[in-house]
Amino acid sequence: MPSIFQHDIEVPRSAIDANSHVNNVSYVQWMQDAAVMHSSAQGLDAAAYRRLEASWVVRSHQITYLAPAFAGDTIEVRTWVANLKRSRSLRKFLFVRAGDGKEIARAQTEWVYVDAAGGRPCSIPPEVSSAFTLVSPDEEP
Structure with a gap:
């Protein structure tokens, strides 16, 4: 599996806001x-x-x-893991409009690995950390 994962989205009309382009909330959903x-x-x-x-x-x-992105656009959502620390991870994203190759957004999310029972941060186990290949800044798209 490549270290940079790609998922394509065709922008639905439901993602469009009052300004006639993709609403910012849609990007957060697409990131997750x-x-x-x-x-x-x-x-x-x-x-x-x-x-x-x-x-x-x-x-x-x-x-x-x-x-901006618009209804009907195909968006390439690329994501990768930039780092894994004891209980945190930084994941980055690049959104590209497939039709013209235009970068439409860059993003990142800091995630915390938590114990399901108590919700407290816990150490990322080897079976989780070894599943991802880290992408260094010079390897990013």
């Missing part, structure tokens, strides 16, 4: 969806995390919007 799909593709789906009795929760999101 891509992160979950990437994890599942690496063998860590919801059932795997239940067995590990742990989960990921978001600590923060940061999004920089570079160009």
